[in-house]
Amino acid sequence: MNTVARSSDADISAHDRVYRTLRTRIMHGEIPPGAALTLRGIGKEFDVSMTPAREAVRRLVAEGALFLSSSGRVSTPELSNDRIEELAALRALLEVELASRALPRAHIALIDRLNTINMTVAEMVSKRDAVGYIRTNLEFHRTLYLRAQAPAMLAMAETVWLQLGPTMRALYGRLRRTEPPNNHRLIISALKAGDEPGLRLAVRSDVTQGLRLLAG
């Protein structure tokens, strides 16, 4: 089977399909930290040869989504506390700016959509669905930041999410909280009121809260 870019499968290249699927899995916390991946295993799962599997893995390594050992083996990263704190600081830096830029463009339709997404987030929390929570929580943030019209900045924020994916699964998995997200309501309120300082504070709190309780 030497078929290249077959017109089924939406005309997408093989390595891109593999890349996108793995990226989503990692970002949403579907893979725990430290899990090993093999090129032949990936190839077998996606029914492709090692070549596209290698390209997808290389790309994910470049984005910090996967860790490459000195012998070339790949696995999801196991982040140190220092690294987690640094990534949290990066989230704060980037996302506060993104929210601030989105504020003047945040009309009522956006706020409605954020409210709807936030209800799904609360549902995931009550169901203790860690992966669902991470996915909808990121959807909440991305929906807001898309309004900032700053694609490079959003891409950087998503890269940070990607790096934190497996760790977030581990953290929220052991967290066991049931309260719906209070900071999200603060974000929506600040958007409604056009309150920029309040928005910056709410985003910063939302982004850094879950990562503070590590310390072990």
Next chain:
Amino acid sequence: MNTVARSSDADISAHDRVYRTLRTRIMHGEIPPGAALTLRGIGKEFDVSMTPAREAVRRLVAEGALFLSSSGRVSTPELSNDRIEELAALRALLEVELASRALPRAHIALIDRLNTINMTVAEMVSKRDAVGYIRTNLEFHRTLYLRAQAPAMLAMAETVWLQLGPTMRALYGRLRRTEPPNNHRLIISALKAGDEPGLRLAVRSDVTQGLRLLAG
């Protein structure tokens, strides 16, 4: 020649050698915007097959250093003004934070090194050596930011430098200025004085100045 990881060449893998070389070229502005690259051409230059060339290129595309057309051809990016402004804003955001974190650790030895580097920067400016200027200017910034002990943040800043590499070459090439970098002296002064607000302002000015004069 099927030799894998031959012990000469510092035991570094072929794709890594290609990657590092291309990355440095791009970041230092040795390649103009819109220049096309081919896998076979890269392979021929580095005396490797297409495989490591592809991996290196993929990685650089993932970092935004190269642009991948819809048909798979790769070239250095030609950035829009909006994109340049956004990347400048990212530089400001990240590098102000890095400088601020480096400030409490900036002892006299560091300031001496920065002064030395800055003399080389001035020399490059007087020689109108665009590539040399970009290289030493980035060395100035990296030397300072290394003190921040924030590797993820520094990596992000370097990714932004990488994306701006070819564009910086084009901008400074048409700039033709001869004044030595004044903002660098302001940065050093603020470091000596332990003046954090002054440092933040100086870094922000230094980072955003050269990119303001585009507007066409």
Next chain:
DNA sequence: TGCCCGCATATGTGATCACATGGGAACATG
């Protein structure tokens, strides 16, 4: 029983090949 050594194999790396396709030059046409 615990530890170390060796071997089999799983795994990554790089080369090479077959193939589809897009880009650009050469040519034709108005």
Next chain:
DNA sequence: CATGTTCCCATGTGATCACATATGCGGGCA
């Protein structure tokens, strides 16, 4: 001379193979 068309080849994609080596397991030895 300008513009559209055709065709060839340069180029990217993916599969497969050969090879070096790290990993991990099993057996032997203290």
